[in-house]
Amino acid sequence: MPPRPRPVPRLALATAASSEGVLLGPLKIFEESPRLGPVLGVRVRAADHRAEVPTHRHPQGQLVVALRGGVVCEVPDGVWMVPPACAVWVPSELPHSIRATANARMGYLFVQPGAADLPGHCCTLAISPLARELVLRLADLPSEYEADSATGRLAVVLLEELARMPREQLRLPTSAEPRLRRIAKMLSEDPADRRTLAEWAKVVATSERTLARLVRQETGLTFGRWRQQLHLIVALHQLSAGQSVQRVAEALGYDSVTAFISMFKKSLGKPPGKYFAGIARRDDVDEDEDAAPIPPAPAPTGRRAPRG
Numbered sequence: 001m002p003p004r005p006r007p008v009p010r011l012a013l014a015t016a017a018s019s020e021g022v023l024l025g026p027l028k029i030f031e032e033s034p035r036l037g038p039v040l041g042v043r044v045r046a047a048d049h050r051a052e053v054p055t056h057r058h059p060q061g062q063l064v065v066a067l068r069g070g071v072v073c074e075v076p077d078g079v080w081m082v083p084p085a086c087a088v089w090v091p092s093e094l095p096h097s098i099r100a101t102a103n104a105r106m107g108y109l110f111v112q113p114g115a116a117d118l119p120g121h122c123c124t125l126a127i128s129p130l131a132r133e134l135v136l137r138l139a140d141l142p143s144e145y146e147a148d149s150a151t152g153r154l155a156v157v158l159l160e161e162l163a164r165m166p167r168e169q170l171r172l173p174t175s176a177e178p179r180l181r182r183i184a185k186m187l188s189e190d191p192a193d194r195r196t197l198a199e200w201a202k203v204v205a206t207s208e209r210t211l212a213r214l215v216r217q218e219t220g221l222t223f224g225r226w227r228q229q230l231h232l233i234v235a236l237h238q239l240s241a242g243q244s245v246q247r248v249a250e251a252l253g254y255d256s257v258t259a260f261i262s263m264f265k266k267s268l269g270k271p272p273g274k275y276f277a278g279i280a281r282r283d284d285v286d287e288d289e290d291a292a293p294i295p296p297a298p299a300p301t302g303r304r305a306p307r308g
Helices: 129-138 150-164 178-189 197-203 208-219 223-242 243-253 257-268 272-281
Strands: 039-045 053-056 061-068 070-076 078-082 085-092 096-099 105-111 123-126 171-173
Touching: 039 129, 039 150, 061 070, 061 078, 061 096, 061 129, 078 123, 105 272, 123 150, 123 272, 129 150, 150 208, 150 243, 171 223, 178 208, 178 223, 197 208, 197 223, 208 223, 223 243, 223 257, 223 272, 243 257, 257 272
Parallel strands: none
Antiparallel strands: 039 105, 053 096, 061 085, 061 105, 070 078, 070 096, 078 171, 085 123
16 A cells, blocks of 8 residues: 655744745834834735745734634744634744744734733733734724824723633744754654654664653653644644645544544544634634735835834
8 A cells, every 4th residue: 555645734843934824024013103002903914925924023022813824933932823713922022933824814913012911921812802803903093092092992902801811722842952853843844753752762862761851851741742732733734724634634644534633622622623613603804804915015204114
């Protein structure tokens, strides 16, 4: 029987730019003005054949809301997956890169330092329909507004709502340790690789016991649990892009679709069909209006243009 083909996943731990499934930028945000409010919303859509937003940082915190498709945010100690109806929070000055599936529609919210009661670390939030609509509403309003204006009051309501949003466990812990970085890169390129811990220890020229201790020390997880979390992140990314459950299960090397569904349900509480059906039932945005492409044009006079 010929070997089963393994589609190459689009979750990349490397910093090299990708030619598809990307975010547009740079974004023109936060000009120096005494009337600038605490937040700024921006609508964004992914476009084919553009480079990802590479690793960068900025003084403002950034919330990336996934409206359609999937978004991946990589920070120094982990990879965060943002499926539809969720968002990733990136605190100010934290280096990060962002990529998305080609069908992605997103809302960005830039938050001035100290303006929100949000964590000082990266996290994925389950976004309520109210929070999502407020982000999009602010994206349609001028970036300059008084604190006691209607726009200023919307910003306050949104920041209070975000502080209440539940956290989702959609993170793959990573490490700068060379041996673990090598394993992570190889598994991200071929998540169907089923080598045992002992076999991986030989690959990186160490003992099985040392590698097991290293994985737990650097990620807080056992090797098996860490690899399963990688599978979950890849699966969410591919399912968000519209791939079938069967194809994703094959790409991850599962012997059956049932085994894959069992892993998914154990991790997220629902099988893939119900998980994404629940997302689809939420208030949606018209596909033609939810995001207009942002052209890579120079910033208008008097505005700065930090990266998104």
